[in-house]
Each structure stands twice: as C-alpha cells, then as structure tokens.
Amino acid sequence: MIKVNVFSEEKAWSKRLKNQSLFFKKVCKSFPKKYQFLNKKVSLNLLLSNNKNIKKLNKIFRNKNKSTDVLSFPASTKIKISKNTFLGDIIISYNYLDKPKSQELRLFKNKVVKIFIHGYLHLLGFDHIKNKDYSKMLRRENFLYNSVKLKID
Secondary structure (H helix, E strand, O other): OEEEEEEEOOOHHHHHOOOHHHHHHHHHHOOOHHHOOOOOEEEEEEEEEOHHHHHHHHHHHHOOOOOOOEEEEEOOOOOOOOOEEEEEEEEEEHHHHOOOOOOOHHHHHHHHHHHHHHHHHHHOOOOOOOHHHHHHHHHHHHHHHHHHOOOOO
16 A cells, blocks of 8 residues: 655645645555555655745756756665555646646646656656656556546546
C-alpha cells in the first residue's frame, strides 16, 4: 500500500483540491495492483508548491534557473521495494498546472494526476533522457493514467 505524505506551501492548492491527502490516496488506490505494492508499506512525500519555490529547487539541484511542473527526488538510485520502503519526494508547481486560470476543475485534476504519475514513475527509476526511455516512460504514464482517470472526481 502506498502512503502519500502531502505537504502544501501554496494556499491556492486548497481552492482546487479540498482534501489533498484523500485525493492522492484515491489516485494511488486506482493504480493497477503491480503499482500499489499491496502487502508492503511504501511511502513518499509530496510537496504542493508554486513556481517561485520550485524554481529555487530546480536551480539548487539541477542547475536550471527556471520553474518547472514537477521535480522528483528518488530516495535511492537502485529501487528495491521491500516490506518498508520510502521512495522519495515529489514537488509539483500549482502555477504551472493552473493554466489557463479559467480551466474547469476536472481538467485541473487531470493535469495534477498526470504530473503526479510522472513524478511517481521517476521515483520508481523511470527516466526520459534517451528517446527509447522516453517512449517506455510515456507508455507507462498513459497506462497508469488510464487506470485512474475515470475514478477521480
């Protein structure tokens, strides 16, 4: 079972996602069984942030002086899911996903789910530096997203 420890440093998130912890719990429960790690205690931290703060982190850790939609920090380079595993940290920027500001709540939530899945796959060791890795990761993202999209409010 996946436990997502949700933290927020951007007030605007609570306007769009009323119960953030419950939302991400539902997302993870909708994953195919292979990605739920049912008989294990798997956890990750999720920081709901903004462009200003994600830009700082991107500069410090990736030497890129710009904001981005998501950052992932795997706890380990070699992923081995054991009985008790901490996967790492995901940071998502509200400002990046809230465009256009007039978008429907459903579209916003879909974007959040897609980018969360992207970050989650990075924690599991997926990458998109090479074209073949990008294709593999994109297929996996779509597979997970299709399992979730009909089950989120």
